[in-house]
Amino acid sequence: MPQPPAVQSPEWWRDRLYAALCKRTEKTNVFDDYYECEHPLPFLHEKARDPFRRLLRMSRANYMELVVDALVGRLEVAGFQSDVEGDSDEKAWRLWQDNNLDGGSQLAFLEAAIRGTAYLMVEPDARGGFRITPEHPTQVIVVYRPDAPGVPAAALKLWLDDWTGRLCCTLYLPDRIYKFEAPEPKTGGKPVWARREVTGEEWGGKNALGEVPFGELANRPRMLKPGASELRSVTGIQDRINKTIADRMMTQEFAAFPQKWVTGMEIPVDENGQDIEPFDVAVNKILIAEESGASFGQFAAADLTGYLKGKEADVHDIAAITSTPPHYLLGSMVNLSAEALKAAEAGLIHKIYQRRRFLEEGLEKTMRLAGIASSQARIVWKSPEWRTEGELVDALVKMSTLGVPREVLWERWGATPQEIERWRLLNESALQRAMAGDLAAEYGPKPEAAPAEL
Known part of the structure; x- marks a missing residue:
């Protein structure tokens, strides 16, 4: 029996x-x-007929996607900003743009919201710079030292090579x-x-960064627990909604159409003594009986109100637990004022x-691993709050009267840090042109006066 690898050896890790x-x-x-709308179907007996199964497949209403997208849609990096002189911003x-992280970061944020965590990997490239790539949480895992929380001890990147059919991994x-x-x-x-073995590389070669090369993007972590999915607390409610919809569709299919009855x-x-259905009931047919004592009537159609209210109550539960505005999930905005909309979105x-x-x-x-000191490149996010242009401009004009610097108002x-810098340069250029014009008017050659007429 082979011996287990030594503790903290590469094979052990x-x-x-x-x-x-x-x-x-x-x-x-x-x-x-759940995010991909692959919810488990409500329970149905294995001997149930195909029409029932068809209705079950139509009963999924994917509120989980809305919950995640409402959050991720407002997580957008606008730039970097530092308080020191130089070109660190x-x-x-430039590093962010060169690595296509406008879209790459969104992919990582989405996976973090769904699965609880995602990663950005930093690697030196052949040009002396750095390559940053978003990494999926099913392919990368990072563990931290038990005696120093937050300090990475090791990481593993795993993938299946479709070209060779082999499973590959790299231990960092x-x-x-x-x-x-x-x-x-x-x-x-x-x-x-x-x-x-890789041609030209030493197995067990030196880690050029001197650190585990991953920045972890954790969603709602706790002190002794890793990041958690935004859907962790509401998948059961999604199942309830699917069950309610399935029951409603069964009722619609078999009881919503008023059932007819006849007596007398x-x-x-038929020739075998089996009863023959006397009528072909449809909305465009008339029922006729020759017997003088025949009497017709119909049962009341099934009331679907209870199903609709039950589903709406479950949707409100999802909204309350996930801090998602109810009108995002219900799709209804009736007589809502601007103040009401702001209040509805406050939790989000x-x-x-x-x-x-x-x-x-x-x-x-991640930026520090790529040579950008975090103290010199603070992350600037786009505002998650949505306000009308008039509201925003009015607030900024009022702030300007208090002496707030122009760049802060921008x-x-x-405005992104790049736009602010461009506007500042444009303002300086305009000011210099204006000053040059004023000086020319004050100290330049004066036009000669026209000779007086005799």
Whole structure:
């Protein structure tokens, strides 16, 4: 029987992180399914007829996607800003743009909201700069030192190479990098790892960064717990909604159309003595009976109000638990004033500010790994609050009367640091031209007076 690897050896870290990554992936796949509208269908007996199953497949109403998108849609990095002289802001923004992180960061924020965490990886490139890529939480895991929370001890990046059909992983330690590969294991099996040799590279080569090269974007973490999904508390309510919709559709299919009844007539039979349905009931048919004592009537149609109110109550529960404005989920805005809309969105805005605090930690670490000191490149976010142009301009004009600097007003307006710098230069240029014109008018050559007429 082979001996287990020594504690903190590369093989020990590899096996430990691989097991932790698989466990976390299995747990968070549930939330990914809910976001993708792959909810479990309400219970139905295995012998139920196909029409019932068809109705069940139509019963999914995906509120989980709305909950996540309401948050992620307002998480947008506008730029970087520092309080020191130099070009650190421009350098940080150029690095951000070169790595296409306008879109890449949105992908990472989305996965963090769904699965609880995501990552940005920093690697030196051949040109002497840095390459930053968003990494999926099913492919990367980072663990931290138990004696120093927040200090990464090791990380594992795992992926399946579709070209070769082999499972590959790279172990990152603060000082070394180790690469492994294995045939793709069967379901439930464990991979049989071997060293993955890369031409021109030393196996177990030096980690050029001297640190684990990942910035973690954690969503709603706790002191001794990792990030958590935005959907963690509401998947059960989504199941209730699906069940209510399924019940309503069953009722609509089989009881919403008023059922007819008739008395006082003889039911015909076929040659085998089986009753024959005497009428083909439809909205465009008339029922006629020859018997003088026949009497017709109909039962009341099923009332669907209870189902509709039950679904609406569950949607309100989702809105309350996730701080999502109810009109986002219900799709109704009837006679809502501007103040009412602001009040409805107050919980969402507060949640966004909370989530951004922890996302900033991962973003700032990423920039620091790429050579941008976090103290010199503060993250600037676009405002999550939506206000009309008139409201915003009126507030800024009032602030200007209090002596608030012009650049601060531009920032409050929503301008990025790059736009603010451009506007400042344009203003300086305009001022210089104006001053040059004033000086020319004051000290330049005066036009000669016309000779007086005799």
